Structures are given as C-alpha cells and as structure tokens.
Amino acid sequence: MRNRLLPVRVLLFLLLLLLVLWPAPAGAHVVAPGADLRIAQTIAGAELTMTVRGVSRTPAPAVVEIEAFHPVPDLRVELTLRSSENGRASRAAVRLAAGRAGPYRVSMQVFRAGPHELEVRTPAERSVLPVRVLVPATSPWELVIHGGFYVAGILVVGGLLTGGTSRRGPALAVRAGALAGVVALTVAVVSPQLPEPVPDGAAPVADPSGSGAGRPYASGTGRPYVMAAFSTQPARPAAGAEFTLVADLVDGSTGRPVDDLTLHHEALAHLVVTSADGAYFRHLHPVRLGPGRLAVRLRADRPGRYLAHAELERTDSGGQLITGTFDVTGTATAGPQEAGTGPAPVLAPARPVAGRPTTMRLRTAGSLQPWLGMPGHLIVRDRDGGFLGHVHATPTRTPELTFTFSFPAPGTYFAWIQYARNSTIETVPFTVTVGTESDT
Template identity: 45%
Template structure:
C-alpha cells in the first residue's frame, strides 16, 4: 500500500512540474504569432519540433486581401522563401541545430520582423531519473527478496535495500517542485511607451508609419521580454476620434523594444492608438498615444445606435454571422472592441466560447457569437465585431448608447 501511494504521488508531481513559457516550441507545443506585414495579415505558426538537429516546420496562414507578396524567412543560417498569392496556409521548412533561444526573421521588400522563440526537446531531469531509478530498484529488490524467501537473511537484506530506495525516491519526488522551481522574481514594472509617427505631419490618404518604443519602467532600457498572448506579441488598435476609421493590427518587432506598423488613414482629424502587450511572468498592460492627420475636412455620417444598454452592468451581446463557417482567429471565435466617444475607455473582449483547439484553418464556429462585457459610464460607444470567414477578417461596426 505504501509503495502504491509513493508511486502515485511521484507521478502526479512529475506531471505538475512541467514548466510553461511564452515562446516555447517543443515536441508537444506549437507557437502562433500574428503579424501584419506589408499590408497582409498573417498568423505565423512554428510547428512542434520533436528533435534537434532537425526540421523546423513553419506555416504562414494568410488572410484576405492577399497581394503577390514574397516573404524571406530565416533561422540562424537556415533560410527559405514563401510567395503569398492566395489566402490560406503556405508551408516552408527550415532547420534548427540545437535547443535554446532562436529568432525567426521575416523580410519583405518593405518590412522586416524578428520573432523570438525557444526550442525545447524534453529530456528527463536529474530528479526524475532518481525517482524512476529508485522505484525501479525497489521493484527489483522486492522481487529478488521474494525469490530468496528460503534464505531469510538474504531476503531481509534485499528487502531493506528496496525500502531505502523507495524512501529516497519518495523524498526526491516530494521535494521535486522545490528542486525545479523558478526562483526569479515574477514581478515586472510597467512598460512605458513612446509613440512616433512618420512623417511628422501626415496627411489623409498617405501612408503613415507608427512606431512604439517600449522601455522598462525601472531601468529605462528597451523591453526585451514581450510574451506571446492571444497569438501575438502585441495587439494595436487605431481609431479615428469620430469612430469612422478602425484598424486592429499586429505590429512588427524590429529592434528589441520596438514595434512598428504602416497604414493609410482615410480622413483628417485626431487618431487614437492603443497597444496591448504582456511581459513574461507579468500581466497584460496597455500603452496609448494619439496623433493628428491633416487634410480637407470630411463629414461623419449620422449613425443610429444598434443597441442600448445600462451603464455599469454586465450585458451579453449576441451577433448572428449568418454562417457556421467561422474560423478561429488569434485563438478565438470572435473579438469585440469597444471605445467611448472621448477615447478614454477601450474594451477588448472575446467570444464566450473563448479558446479554440483548431489551428485557425477549420470552420468550426457560428452562426451565433456571444460577447459578455459592461460599459463603465453613460454615453455613446463605438463597437467593432471581428471574426474570420474563408480566411477573410470580417469587421462589423456598431454604435451603442449607454444609459444610466
């Protein structure tokens, strides 16, 4: 009975001690990172890697619209090229020589991005070998003792060795969480973000580059520990003050601590940019900024509210997509981004079914999508519901009136 109990405890501890990481590619884990590169929305999927040296399978999942775009990919000295000419999955095979940290570099004629990741091939830790070995010795010794039961002194000796081995294995199993624990300080100061817009006086209808430089709140050094969250290193929402312009993109990581994207604003006025990031071993946070676009004035159409909700109370919003062919995007069946008229509040919620198990290429959701949220104060809100159908990102705008 004692041996069974010790074995059960050790197995549970072994299973629970597996570490997690924000950028890991291993024998049983893929890594997905969304990227908006040269005007095309991609999900970069680095497939699970069972051994090194060995192949590294990378899929680029492209969403409409897709132009004729060539992307060069490289990891270390291994390189490959993918030509995007349609939506869907585009595979490429690279190679990795060893475990540990790597960088996947993507380059087009106009943009480049650097995605950090770590390759892990599971190897048993020393304490695991002690536990397994100890219980193995225990079994052998007990079996031998039973076989020599006629020679009582020898049987007792073998049984004693088995008991000692079992005690050692059980002790190591009990202490294993402490032996493998991460002793790093999990706390992280907030990242400070600085927004730079190029050109300095952008005009409507012309291309603009937005750059966020992220620095550590305690050291002032570039942030080097961005974590992948919701299948992206960062989510950037850009809206015009009047709510008529909206973009949800995934900026490119260029140097450490720098995130960039390009877009063409279609109307003059004030624009608001909200960047959502997460640091390793820390929670999510948002940095924001604003910029002005010049040009001839454009009237904003009068939009009627789609819904009316009370302030400060949870509400559920149901969207009928009209199809069961909704694919996962960023690990979710759908996204809803809300913003108040002033721009002081931004909400980002996911469809109630939350995380999907598919790779985003299978239609498995719909036709109804449900979102649970609340609105902090009365006033007019803009809402944008997003989902993917046939590799096209569908964005449906709404206006919401929030009352007391």
C-alpha cells in the same frame, strides 16, 4: 510460504496500480518548454500567424507554419532563425500565393536552446522578433521515480521468478526491490512540491538579493511602465496614401528602449487604430524594426484625427495600454468604412447600465477559427478615445459568440466584434448607448 509471499504481492500490485494511475504533473509554467510558439504579424499588407513548432531536443528540425488571412497578397517571405548567443542561423523562404490562405510550411533547423531572433523579411518590410527556444529538461526527481520503479520491477519480479520465497539471495533482491519501489513512491508523492527543472535555454534570473540561484522564473516586482511616442512617416500622411505608423517604446525609469516585450495573446503588441468618429478601425500586429521600435503600414481613406491604442506586456510585468494620436491630411478618397452587412449583436440588457455587466451575443455562420488564441474579440472605445476595452468571447461549441462587458460610465461607445472564419477576419462594428441606473 504463501503467507510470506502475500505482502510482497500486495506491495507489487499497489506499485503497479500507482504507476498506471499516477497523474501527469500539472504544468504551471510561465513558459512551456517544447510548446509551439505562435506569433501574429501584420507585414507587407498581410495578416499572418506564424507557428514555430516546439522541439524536444537540439539540434533538431523545426517546422514553421504560416497562415495568412484574406486578402492574401502574392508575397515572398524569408525566415531566418538566428541564435542570439552564437549567431548560427537557419534560413528558409516561402511564397504566399494571392488568395491562398495556407497553411504554408517551411522546415528550419534549431541548433541550440536559448534566445533567438526570428527575422521575417518581405521585399518591402522586415521584422525581427525575439523568441526563446526552450527544451524540456528532465527533472532529477523524475529520474529517481522512473529509475526506482524500474529497479523495483526488475528486482521484485526477478527475485520472485528465481525463488525469492525460499532462497536467501533472491529473497534479498525482492526486499531491495520493494525498498526501491517505496523510495520511488515517496519521491513521486512529494515531487509536486519540489522545484521544477529549469528548461534548457531559459532566461537567467536576475536576482538582486543573490540568494535565489536556480529559480527558473523571476517572480517579478514588475518593470517600469513603457512610455510610448507614436509618430508617422511621413509626418503628415495624406488620405489614400500609404504611411508608416511608428511606436517608440522607452523605459519610464531608465529612458532606454524597451526590448523585453513578451508575446501575449500571440503577439508582441496588439494595435488598434481608429478614426476619431469610430468609422475607421484596424486591429494590427506591428513589426519590430529594432529595440523598442514597432511599426505598421497603414492607409486611411479620410482626413482627420486618428487614435492609436496598443496593448503590450513587458517581461515579468503586467499588461499595459499605450495611446497616441496622429492626423491625416488631404481629401477623402472614399466614404466611411461600410458598416457590416451581417447580423448585429443582441445586447442584454438592451440598454446597458454603466458599471453593470452587459451580455452581447452574435450569431455567426459557424466554422469559427481561433484567432490570437480566442474564438472572438470585443473591442470597445468611448467617444473621445480615453477608454479602450478588450475582452474575449466565452469558449463554446456553438457558432454564437458571447461576450460579457461592463461599460465604465454612461455615454456612447464604439464597439467591434472580431472573429476568424474561412481564413478571413470578420469585423462587426456597432455602437452602444450606455445609461445609468436611474434611466431604467
């Protein structure tokens, strides 16, 4: 009797052990259903990070959090989350109080999965951001695994309790249960190789061959580069006066507006505006006025030539850098931007060599807050603006920010380290002279 029971017991034990120890499948998603969506926006003079909390089903309440960076203006922000498929919308409003960073929380409703527009409206400016609500779908394999283990548990335990070692019916139940367990186990072992379920609301995949039906994410051949035209409103902005910098994005192939930018590093586009002499620096996240049209309000203190560099990424394509220039007229209303009063970064080697990695360390006062998903940002521009580099700090637990950067060629570079602390974005400007191998 005991011997007949032993294999069943061993199997049951192994099944339980596997159930407990089975690792959660690693998510290699391009999009993460149910995950939070974070979007940076520079709107009405405020630098905001908005977080739309993920939902696991629809309809469901969705919490939107707004964090503002200092200086925080007194500002009413209206949010509308609208389904692009049926137009059903949820609205909420929040008033930012001057000097209070937040987070400000508003509760909205998500009625369905799929493409949406998140409209952010302030009295002066309005941005319409395309967002996609993804709801996790249960994979059929998961159902088989969980169902199999569940059935196995009931049949084996039930069979054993009702005399599965001596009576014929219960003995059959034990065997059937063990079989269900084996099936579940087999599926569990092979399931990482099986296709992922398509999240509810995922974009349909355009498949020219027509054979890839059901493939959740396009493996892109990439889309054409964006051609960008920067302009200002008014066309000749004056020093000290507010103006709008507009970027019109056009598909290099079709000539149509590009309206498929994906969020990368928590923004549709990262715009860096600098004066030719590097004294003026802004890192901004333009609002989307409409298809292919991004804009941001600016003020420049001194006349002269200004450079715009924007990093963006089209769906299924790599990142790209678009550039442009504009001129500011009039007379200076202020001197050059004050250089940071804090400590300067320490470079190793002290005199960087072109093409070789340079390590830059900056001591901060600590309590760093991630900004754009990173502990720190280093932006580097060469003298004439033909080159712009952007790298991120190595994540550490210390208040020190460490960057590794390889300057492409000898010369003088303008550099800025940025990080967030106490809801303030700190910018540390410095210049670097890069030599060649033979200089050292």
